Amino acid sequence: MKFNVEVTVEFKKGILDPQSQAIAGAIVSLGYESVKEISMSKRFNLVIVGDSQGEVEKTVEELCKKLLANTVIENYQYAVENSEGK
Amino acid sequence: MKFNVEVTVEFKKGILDPQSQAIAGAIVSLGYESVKEISMSKRFNLVIVGDSQGEVEKTVEELCKKLLANTVIENYQYAVENSEGK
Numbered sequence: 001m002k003f004n005v006e007v008t009v010e011f012k013k014g015i016l017d018p019q020s021q022a023i024a025g026a027i028v029s030l031g032y033e034s035v036k037e038i039s040m041s042k043r044f045n046l047v048i049v050g051d052s053q054g055e056v057e058k059t060v061e062e063l064c065k066k067l068l069a070n071t072v073i074e075n076y077q078y079a080v081e082n083s084e085g086k
Numbered sequence: 087m088k089f090n091v092e093v094t095v096e097f098k099k100g101i102l103d104p105q106s107q108a109i110a111g112a113i114v115s116l117g118y119e120s121v122k123e124i125s126m127s128k129r130f131n132l133v134i135v136g137d138s139q140g141e142v143e144k145t146v147e148e149l150c151k152k153l154l155a156n157t158v159i160e161n162y163q164y165a166v167e168n169s170e171g172k
Contacts, residue, residue: 008129019105026153034145043094047123059120067112
């Protein structure tokens with residue numbers, strides 16, 4: 001079975017996010033004072049085949065820990081959806 | 087009024103996405119053959135104040151074109167939601 005997976009990875013609260021800070025600085029220098037907050041995250045869209053949702057979730061969990069997220073400074077969350085059900 | 091804005095920026099179809107390719111290569115070398123596709127996108131979450139949804143959408147459109155997306159190689163989409171209505 002084919003599953004669509006969406007993983008979102010973002011910095012943990014309190015962790016300095018240089019990219020967001022650089023963008024926030026650029027926004028101010030462009031004069032957009034109406035922008036009060038900005039944060040950035042990465043999103044991965046995967047297609048994974050597996051015999052069950054549980055099996056795919058196990059793969060996603062491993063991929064997040066080993067590759068997609070730096071769990072020391074980043075949080076991750078994911079959604080797994082059977083694409084053949086649609 | 088306060089608005090929550092979510093902007094998603096991803097490579098246009100056909101554009102070489104080195105980061106996704108590097109991750110795809112690492113996934114194969116880690117032995118995860120069940121992963122058939124992977125693509126990556128950036129997501130920005132902003133809080134913007136404005137007098138109307140239209141005004142905030144105009145700001146977001148300008149920010150996307152000037153700063154958040156490289157419109158030559160990237161597509162962007164956004165959602166604007168009045169956070170005071172909740």
